Amino acid sequence: MIHPTALIDNKAQLGSGVSVGPYTIIHGNVIIGDDTDIGSHCEIGVPSALSGGAPLIIGKSSLIRSHSVFYEGSEFGEKLSTGHRVTVREQTKAGAGLQIGTLSDIQGHCTIGNYVKFHSNVHIGQHSSIGNYVWIFPYVVLTNDPHPPSNVMMGVTIEDFVAIATMSMILPGVTVKSGALVGAHSSVNKTVEPDTVVAGSPAKFICNTSAIKLKDGSGESAYPWRRHFHRGYPEAAVASWVAEFASAKDQRPD
Amino acid sequence: MIHPTALIDNKAQLGSGVSVGPYTIIHGNVIIGDDTDIGSHCEIGVPSALSGGAPLIIGKSSLIRSHSVFYEGSEFGEKLSTGHRVTVREQTKAGAGLQIGTLSDIQGHCTIGNYVKFHSNVHIGQHSSIGNYVWIFPYVVLTNDPHPPSNVMMGVTIEDFVAIATMSMILPGVTVKSGALVGAHSSVNKTVEPDTVVAGSPAKFICNTSAIKLKDGSGESAYPWRRHFHRGYPEAAVASWVAEFASAKDQRPD
Amino acid sequence: MIHPTALIDNKAQLGSGVSVGPYTIIHGNVIIGDDTDIGSHCEIGVPSALSGGAPLIIGKSSLIRSHSVFYEGSEFGEKLSTGHRVTVREQTKAGAGLQIGTLSDIQGHCTIGNYVKFHSNVHIGQHSSIGNYVWIFPYVVLTNDPHPPSNVMMGVTIEDFVAIATMSMILPGVTVKSGALVGAHSSVNKTVEPDTVVAGSPAKFICNTSAIKLKDGSGESAYPWRRHFHRGYPEAAVASWVAEFASAKDQRPD
Numbered sequence: 001m002i003h004p005t006a007l008i009d010n011k012a013q014l015g016s017g018v019s020v021g022p023y024t025i026i027h028g029n030v031i032i033g034d035d036t037d038i039g040s041h042c043e044i045g046v047p048s049a050l051s052g053g054a055p056l057i058i059g060k061s062s063l064i065r066s067h068s069v070f071y072e073g074s075e076f077g078e079k080l081s082t083g084h085r086v087t088v089r090e091q092t093k094a095g096a097g098l099q100i101g102t103l104s105d106i107q108g109h110c111t112i113g114n115y116v117k118f119h120s121n122v123h124i125g126q127h128s129s130i131g132n133y134v135w136i137f138p139y140v141v142l143t144n145d146p147h148p149p150s151n152v153m154m155g156v157t158i159e160d161f162v163a164i165a166t167m168s169m170i171l172p173g174v175t176v177k178s179g180a181l182v183g184a185h186s187s188v189n190k191t192v193e194p195d196t197v198v199a200g201s202p203a204k205f206i207c208n209t210s211a212i213k214l215k216d217g218s219g220e221s222a223y224p225w226r227r228h229f230h231r232g233y234p235e236a237a238v239a240s241w242v243a244e245f246a247s248a249k250d251q252r253p254d
Numbered sequence: 255m256i257h258p259t260a261l262i263d264n265k266a267q268l269g270s271g272v273s274v275g276p277y278t279i280i281h282g283n284v285i286i287g288d289d290t291d292i293g294s295h296c297e298i299g300v301p302s303a304l305s306g307g308a309p310l311i312i313g314k315s316s317l318i319r320s321h322s323v324f325y326e327g328s329e330f331g332e333k334l335s336t337g338h339r340v341t342v343r344e345q346t347k348a349g350a351g352l353q354i355g356t357l358s359d360i361q362g363h364c365t366i367g368n369y370v371k372f373h374s375n376v377h378i379g380q381h382s383s384i385g386n387y388v389w390i391f392p393y394v395v396l397t398n399d400p401h402p403p404s405n406v407m408m409g410v411t412i413e414d415f416v417a418i419a420t421m422s423m424i425l426p427g428v429t430v431k432s433g434a435l436v437g438a439h440s441s442v443n444k445t446v447e448p449d450t451v452v453a454g455s456p457a458k459f460i461c462n463t464s465a466i467k468l469k470d471g472s473g474e475s476a477y478p479w480r481r482h483f484h485r486g487y488p489e490a491a492v493a494s495w496v497a498e499f500a501s502a503k504d505q506r507p508d
Numbered sequence: 509m510i511h512p513t514a515l516i517d518n519k520a521q522l523g524s525g526v527s528v529g530p531y532t533i534i535h536g537n538v539i540i541g542d543d544t545d546i547g548s549h550c551e552i553g554v555p556s557a558l559s560g561g562a563p564l565i566i567g568k569s570s571l572i573r574s575h576s577v578f579y580e581g582s583e584f585g586e587k588l589s590t591g592h593r594v595t596v597r598e599q600t601k602a603g604a605g606l607q608i609g610t611l612s613d614i615q616g617h618c619t620i621g622n623y624v625k626f627h628s629n630v631h632i633g634q635h636s637s638i639g640n641y642v643w644i645f646p647y648v649v650l651t652n653d654p655h656p657p658s659n660v661m662m663g664v665t666i667e668d669f670v671a672i673a674t675m676s677m678i679l680p681g682v683t684v685k686s687g688a689l690v691g692a693h694s695s696v697n698k699t700v701e702p703d704t705v706v707a708g709s710p711a712k713f714i715c716n717t718s719a720i721k722l723k724d725g726s727g728e729s730a731y732p733w734r735r736h737f738h739r740g741y742p743e744a745a746v747a748s749w750v751a752e753f754a755s756a757k758d759q760r761p762d
Contacts, residue, residue, distance in 0.1 A: 005261075007513075007530055022261055023277050023295070023531050025548055040279055040297055041321075041531075043548055043574050066297050066323060067339070067549070069574060069592050084323050084341055085575070087592055087610050102341050102359055105610055105628055117403075120359055120377060123628060123646050135403050138377050138395055141646055141674050143692065146723045147730035148671050149625075149643050149737050154723070163402055166395050167423050167441075169675050169693055184397065185423055185441040185455050187675075187693040201455065201693050201709065215400045215408070222401035229403050259515075276515055277531050277549070294533055294551055295575070320551050320577060321593070338577050338595055356595050356613055371657075374613055374631060389657050392631050392649055417656050420649050421677050421695075438651065439677055439695035439709050455709065469654045469662070476655035483657050 003040075012045065015060060029053075029072040033060030039068070039084075046071045050090040050108070059096065071108070083120060095132070097234070113160070115233055127155025131178070133226065133237070135163040146172040159194075161224060168203075179224055181209050195223070257294075266299065269314060283307075283326045287314030293338075294320045301326055304344040304362070313350065328362070337374060349386070351488070367414070369487055381409025385432070387480065387491075389417040400426040413448075415478060422457075433478055435463050449477070511548075520553065523568060537561075537580045541568030547576070547592075554579045558598040558616070567604065579616070591628060603640070605742070621668070623741055635663025639686070641734065641745075643671040654680040667702075669732060676711075687732055689717050703731070 001019040002008065008020065011028030018032050021040035026032075030045035036058055038044060044064070045056045051073025058064070059078035066084050073090035076098060083102030092106055095114035100106065104122040113132035118124070122136050125144040136142075142156045154173030158164070162176050165184040176182060176192040183199025183206065192198050197206040209223035220228065226241040255273035256262065262274065265282030272286050275294035280286075284299035290312055292298060298318070299310045305327025312318070313332035320338050327344035330352060337356030346360055349368035354360065358376040367386035372378070376390050379398040390396075396410045408427030412418070416430050419438040430436060430446040437453025437460065446452050451460040463477035474482065480495040509527035510516065516528065519536030526540050529548035534540075538553035544566055546552060552572070553564040559581025566572070567586035574592050581598035584606060591610030600614055603622035608614065612630040621640035626632070630644050633652040644650075650664045662681030666672070670684050673692040684690060684700040691707025691714065700706050705714040717731035728736065734749040 022279055023549070025530055041277070041295055041549055041575075046574075066300075067295075067321060067575060067593075085321075085339060085593060103357065103611065107628075120361075121375075121629075137402055138397075139393065139647065143674050147720055147733075148645055148673055149733055150722065150724075150730060151737065151739070152722065152724050165402055166397050167421075167675075171692065184425065212401055214404065214406065216404075216406050222404060225401075225403055229405065231405070276533055295531070295549055320554075321549075321575060339575075339593060357611065374615075375629075391656055392651075393647065419656055420651050421675075438679065466655055468658065468660065470658075470660050476658060479655075479657055483659065485659070 009045075021066065027072065029055045031055050031057045033058060033062065033078060035060055036062040036064070038064045039066035041067045043069045048072060048090050052091070054091070065102075074108070077114070089126075097232075099232075101138070110155075115237065117232075125155065127153050128158070129155060130158045131160040131162070133161050133233075134158050135225075137164060137166045137168075137184075139167040140164050141169040143169060144172050161226060163225065179209060181212075181223060263299075275320065281326065283309045285309050285311045287312060287316065287332060289314055290316040290318070292318045293322070296320065296322045296324075298322075298324050299326045300324070302344050306345070308345070319356075325362070331368070343380075351486075353486075355392070364409075369491065371486075379409065381407050382412070383409060384412045385414040385416070387415050387487075388412050389479075391418060391420045391422075391438075393421040394418050395423040397423060398426050415480060417479065433463060435466075435477060517553075529574065535580065537563045539563050539565045541566060541570065541586060543568055544570040544572070546572045547574035549575045551577045556580060556598050560599070562599070573610075582616070585622070597634075605740075607740075609646070618663075623745065625740075633663065635661050636666070637663060638666045639668035639670070641669050641741075642666050643733075645672060645674045645676075645692075647675040648672050649677040651677060652680050669734060671733065687717060689720075689731060 003022040005022045006020040006024045008026045009028035012026045012030045015034035017035040019037045024042040027045035054073040056072045057075040062080035064082050068086045070088045071090045074092040076094045077096035079097045082100040086100045088106045089108030092110040094112035097115040099117040101120035104118050106124045107126045109126045110128045112130045116134045119137045123141040125142045128142045144155050156170045157175040159178040161179045164182040168186040171189045177194040179195040180192040181197045186199045186203040187201040188203040195209045212222045214222045227245045230238045257276040259276045260274040260278045262280045263282035266280045266284045268286050269288035271289040273291045278296040281299035308327040310326045311329040316334035322340045324342045325344045328346040330348045331350035333351045336354040340354045342360045343362030346364040348366035351369040353371040355374035360378045361380045363380045364382045366384045370388045373391045377395040379396045382396045398409050410424045411429040413432040415433045418436040422440040425443045431448040433449040434446045435451045440453045440457040441455040442457040449463045466476045468476045481499045484492045511530040513530045514528040514532045516534045517536035520534045520538045523542035525543040527545045532550040535553035562581040564580045565583040570588035576594045578596045579598045582600040584602045585604035587605045590608040594608045595613045597616030600618040602620035605623040607625040609628035614632045615634045617634045618636045620638045624642045627645045631649040633650045636650045652663045664678045665683040667686040669687045672690040676694040679697045685702040687703040688700045689705045694707045694711040695709040696711040703717045720730045722730045735753045738746045
């Protein structure tokens with residue numbers, strides 16, 4: 001399970017059932033949970049003065065694909081899953097089930113909730129704060145410097161169930177509130193209200209998310225997406241979402 | 255020609271004259287044509303449940319540059335040429351002469367014609383359908399989900415001779431018709447008519463492509479580009495293009 | 509300091525105190541200055557017909573992070589510092605203190621001054637000309653082809669102290685003059701005047717840079733940024749900037 005060409009420091013703590021691919025390097029200040037698979041050509045636990053000496057902790061049953069780089073000093077819950085060539089710097093703390101797409105870059109000092117999904121080529125600036133069940137699509141950038149270059153850092157805040165569509169950016173210090181949708185190719189420079197859709201550059205209010213209908217012929221609302229999209233979420237979360245909307249339906253007048 | 259550090263599965267089928275660089279991995283379900291060069295630090299033929307068991311087939315006289323990742327279950331014609339760190343997932347079928355620039359990502363389930371050129375850092379979403387002699391420039395994204403996240407997949411269609419300029423995106427299900435030009439930094443949300451230029455976000459009709467003049471002092475139209483740009487295309491194609499425009503010139507009134 | 513798995517050509521000239529990480533390849537036509545560190549999984553000095561036979565020269569006290577690729581035929585001053593997975597093609601000449609962020613791609617035939625900083629995922633097209641103390645932020649693209657695809661190459665010119673904010677693009681042949689700021693998510697299609705702010709797509713004049721105030725409570729102007737932002741610059745430059753603004757302050761009427 002450990003390829004003979006993998007270079008693993010004696011001090012690294014690997015759980016049972018961990019596999020490590022060819023030509024991968026694992027440094028010493030690393031704790032990897034049981035049954036985690038690490039692909040080829042990775043560098044895991046890169047030493048850094050910015051880590052404060054904290055280890056890199058990867059939860060159990062995770063999958064890190066090839067050519068990825070993780071620094072020491074970050075912590076991930078179980079079932080982390082990455083694409084190829086992801087980069088994660090120091091002092092990020094993420095919950096369970098984080099998905100990081102190919103080429104995505106988490107710059108460090110970020111807080112990330114449970115079951116967040118970053119698609120490919122996403123750039124998460126330092127000091128971003130991200131809730132639970134968030135979706136961030138390709139080529140989205142979360143920024144932090146209000147007048148670059150400066151020493152001021154204003155991370156963005158993304159609340160639960162938000163979806164940020166492809167090639168959008170969130171400007172420094174902005175909050176996107178729970179359940180909101182940022183349309184593709186947008187630049188968001190102020191607070192986005194809960195369960196609303198914004199789009200454009202600068203992004204403007206378009207409608208409430210409930211006004212968007214699924215293009216599958218059902219005539220149902222596409223949002224909140226947790227009503228109809230359950231793939232890859234834990235059973236308990238899905239059960240709570242099903243119950244939430246079943247009871248909403250019961251309360252509708254006929 | 256096969257570097258001693260390359261890890262090549264016994265079952266991989268390599269043609270004559272194939273070279274493989276240092277620290278590259280070639281899995282078993284792979285067929286590579288004659289005279290193909292594969293650079294260093296690649297992973298070729300990554301096993302995947304999504305491949306349907308199909309092999310990765312790379313045509314002869316191809317060049318795959320370093321740090322690239324190809325999954326099993328895709329097929330490429332001869333003279334494939336890639337930059338560094340490209341990613342190609344399962345179930346893509348491409349013709350001859352495909353060029354994939356550095357950092358580009360083909361997400362799989364795509365159909366691609368002959369002599370298509372993707373520049374650097376292009377993201378081709380699942381279920382994209384791309385014709386022949388298409389150009390896609392850096393940081394272009396082809397999307398597929400009309401109300402993310404959902405289970406609906408509406409790939410885009412790009413017809414022959416289209417050029418999509420830098421940092422543009424094509425929204426789900428949109429068709430860009432033959433010979434059209436999408437200007438830089440655009441977001442395209444509806445059909446683009448043949449031989450027209452669109453630009454903006456959302457993209458609007460600007461002019462016919464014939465109205466754009468070359469900035470080389472010749473006063474000639476820049477489009478159709480096949481009239482003046484021939485570098486890297488097969489002789490037969492170039493000859494047919496030359497004939498096409500020679501006869502058009504003959505028909506002009508003097 | 510040279511890892512036993514590093515593959516180093518006999519003809520490569522490595523200065524004293526150079527370190528090379530595991531699984532890195534260094535080709536023969538390479539000259540690396542003293543005390544430079546090269547990370548793992550890199551390929552340095554890739555041979556190329558486009559180099560004109562010139563070597564790759566990396567100045568002393570440089571740091572090249574993992575998975576990076578440099579071609580032969582380019583030259584960098586001392587204290588080059590890169591992120592992970594950068595790509596640099598042939599015939600680029602850069603001064604001292606260049607910083608190249610993770611995933612950035614310099615396409616070659618570029619001229620770059622001293623102490624220029626490219627953040628992550630920047631794409632510098634061929635024939636770009638960049639002054640001193642320039643900042644280019646994530647997902648910025650400098651283009652060069654006015655009617656793609658064509659054989660016309662019109663590189664962009666970026667003068668000293670310019671800052672180009674996230675996800676902006678500069679169209680072919682455009683000049684951004686000294687001290688200007690390009691706002692995020694902009695597309696610049698004409699000359700930007702010195703010490704002005706432009707934004708939008710196409711980018712329009714917004715204000716003079718002096719009108720932007722720091723968001724740190726000081727009430728000071730955020731630009732010229734060299735008045736307040738000194739991190740990572742050489743002492744002599746910082747001293748000259750301090751003197752420049754001290755004397756400006758002396759000349760203010762009380």
